[in-house]
Amino acid sequence: MALFPSEDWMKLYVEKINSSKDYEEAASTWEGDIAYVFEAEPDKGVPNDVWSWADLWHGKCRDSKWDVTPEEGEKAKFIIRAPYSRWKEVIRKELDPVKGMMQGKLKLKGDLPTIVRYVKASNELVNLASQVPTEFVDEQ
């Protein structure tokens, strides 16, 4: 069990990505790093924005970093950001990320045509996040 958001959670998430055949297949030609921004919600135990980074390459996560600076994170090819509680909904599969983006609840920065071509891989990343045994910081 890992606390979300935390570096331990990120490590387990990366392990899930790297052991998933479905993701490997769906993202076999994907090349690009992603920064995830968990926006602060001080009343829920997330006092500051947290930036994490994952280098996704041909169906695997080659590298990841936790709590990178915004300057470092901004260099990623894609940036997905949302308040902590929205991410919690995504991880619990209560919020479909595509629907969330259309509702403006999740913000994506990066080449949208690329994301559109890899919707299956994106969905698989969400499925894998939901499989990480998670304890949420506001429910401790």
Add this chain to the structure above:
Amino acid sequence: MEYVTTDPEIDGLGAMLADLVRANIAAHPERAKLLENVSGTINVKAIDAGVAVGLEFAANRFNVFAKPFRRAGLEIITDSGTLMELTAVPLWKGQPDVRTPEGRTVLRKMVRRDLRIKGAVAHPMLLNRLQRLLSAV
């Protein structure tokens, strides 16, 4: 030249469609020609997300509005996932290519009325241009 203009209030779906068209024209400059000699309005509704936007082809530009038109020439009504699929489906002559699995999926959704396109018969060119402009493949 800026081919896409947006309502300052747009967010979510409207911002995504505007970004998609901007990126497609940047990657394929020849697609700017799809804005020529065509005019008309389109409403796009993602029912499950509860959002709707208005799109307009006018004066060689693609305008995106935060709210749908009272009456639009075309109306595309479906769920958010299918809207994404529509932008990723291979096209043949500007229509979903039913020789591909993705094209057949779109066709099935139309038959089941999970995807409704009102005004397609009256405005075939408008629909054709929109599909080609939004296509990410």
